[in-house]
Amino acid sequence: VLSQQAPQKDSLKSFISTLATFSGDLSSLTCPSFLLSSVSLLEYSQYWGDHPKLFASISAGETPEERLLNCTRWFISTLYGSYSSRATTAGMEKKPYNPILGEQYFAQWTGDEATGDIVLTAEQVSHHPPILGFHLENKKAGVILEGHCGQKSRFAMPAGIDVHQTGHAIVTLPNHNNETYLITLPSLNIRGIVTGRPSVELSGATHIVSSAGMIASIEYSTKGYFSGERNSFKATLKPLDGGDPFYTAQGVWSGVSNYVDLTKGDGESKLFFDSLADKPVAPELKPKEEMGPLESHRLWSNVTHAINTKDYGTASREKSKIEDAQRVLAKARKERGETQADALKLFVLVDEDADATGKAFQALREDLFDAVGTKALREDEKRPHWRLRK
Numbered sequence: 392v393l394s395q396q397a398p399q400k401d402s403l404k405s406f407i408s409t410l411a412t413f414s415g416d417l418s419s420l421t422c423p424s425f426l427l428s429s430v431s432l433l434e435y436s437q438y439w440g441d442h443p444k445l446f447a448s449i450s451a452g453e454t455p456e457e458r459l460l461n462c463t464r465w466f467i468s469t470l471y472g473s474y475s476s477r478a479t480t481a482g483m484e485k486k487p488y489n490p491i492l493g494e495q496y497f498a499q500w501t502g503d504e505a506t507g508d509i510v511l512t513a514e515q516v517s518h519h520p521p522i523l524g525f526h527l528e529n530k531k532a533g534v535i536l537e538g539h540c541g542q543k544s545r546f547a548m549p550a551g552i553d554v555h556q557t558g559h560a561i562v563t564l565p566n567h568n569n570e571t572y573l574i575t576l577p578s579l580n581i582r583g584i585v586t587g588r589p590s591v592e593l594s595g596a597t598h599i600v601s602s603a604g605m606i607a608s609i610e611y612s613t614k615g616y617f618s619g620e621r622n623s624f625k626a627t628l629k630p631l632d633g634g635d636p637f638y639t640a641q642g643v644w645s646g647v648s649n650y651v652d653l654t655k656g657d658g659e660s661k662l663f664f665d666s667l668a669d670k671p672v673a674p675e676l677k678p679k680e681e682m683g684p685l686e687s688h689r690l691w692s693n694v695t696h697a698i699n700t701k702d703y704g705t706a707s708r709e710k711s712k713i714e715d716a717q718r719v720l721a722k723a724r725k726e727r728g729e730t731q732a733d734a735l736k737l738f739v740l741v742d743e744d745a746d747a748t749g750k751a752f753q754a755l756r757e758d759l760f761d762a763v764g765t766k767a768l769r770e771d772e773k774r775p776h777w778r779l780r781k
């Protein structure tokens with residue numbers, strides 16, 4: 392059903408025909424104005440922290456099995472914000488701003504005595520191709536999450552887009568002898584473009600490999616294969632040495648899921664996570680006047696104001712100003728013989744094995760390879776990583 396007004400229908404039609412010649416870089420897509428969002432993609436990194444209690448709970452597990460279960464639950468809790476919240480609240484997925492190189496986003500969640508605070512630092516670490524770096528830390532609980540992500544996309548018939556995420560996330564627990572978890576990022580499909588109401592579905596799998604020698608494999612189903620519902624998943628937690636699974640969890644990541652402790656033998660199914668009851672917690676941001684010129688809200692504020700007042704002419708002019716200034720900077724950088732990484736203020740580019748986290752990553756990637764084969768982390772992962780500057 393084409394639910395849009397006539398002018399929107401026209402722009403939607405021509406948009407869909409341009410999709411057929413789509414190059415693979417989503418950031419270069421020109422969308423009809425009703426599909427323009429007024430947030431920067433860099434801000435999406437805040438979904439990692441939107442369940443602060445579950446984030447803190449990762450280190451609270453008494454055994455490595457329990458910590459892997461808590462890590463899996465926390466990860467499942469981030470999916471609603473990341474992949475479903477925009478389509479749920481705004482009615483559709485919209486195209487965020489393509490962050491500029493070195494763009495910054497800071498946020499914080501203030502917890503209570505027991506939970507501790509989370510501090511989020513994010514920076515656009517590459518513009519060609521677009522890659523964002525993120526770092527979240529709860530010092531009190533002893534949970535660090537860091538990683539980077541980019542996207543590779545292709546047009547998929549009929550009028551959908553398949554998105555593969557490059558990059559990964561790593562959880563480190565300093566109070567558990569630096570126990571480390573490598574998390575692979577799910578693939579997604581953008582559906583509903585023809586009807587003018589794009590939304591995201593997850594496909595494939597996420598693997599969480601822990602340095603304690605165990606793995607959680609989360610499989611997504613778009614067709615309701617597991618439960619007949621949208622956004623279903625099924626997770627199996629087991630030792631890497633081929634032993635029996637110790638937990639399973641399944642259900643709907645944007646709704647209710649349950650888990651079973653297989654070591655108990657009673658098969659009793661308990662509540663795992665209820666996304667409808669346990670809503671995302673919005674982080675605190677500093678006032679815009681106190682933000683630096685590279686911080687997303689301040690940087691894009693003219694474009695945001697224009698989009699929010701539906702003044703799309705001004706929006707596109709203001710956006711071009713930012714992009715033109717970027718081209719000038721990129722040219723000057725090239726002339727000085729500098730790389731993109733030289734322009735970063737918060738993160739640094741390091742060799743994969745430059746530090747303990749990098750070495751842990753390499754070991755976990757080998758474990759993952761042995762456990763599930765090549766597809767989980769592809770060759771494009773064998774490249775330098777970004778770390779928060781010390």
Ligand code: 0T9
Pocket residue numbers: 417418420422426432435436438473474484485486487540542554556581584589591
């Ligand atoms: C990292 C996340 C990522 C970013 C977004 C594909 C997408 C950009 C990348 C992968 C976060 O941790 C998780 C969630 C959603 C992903 C976005 C969904 C989406 O549609 C956009 C792309 C760039 C578009 O905006 C395409 C335009 C579309 C709305 C109309 C066809």
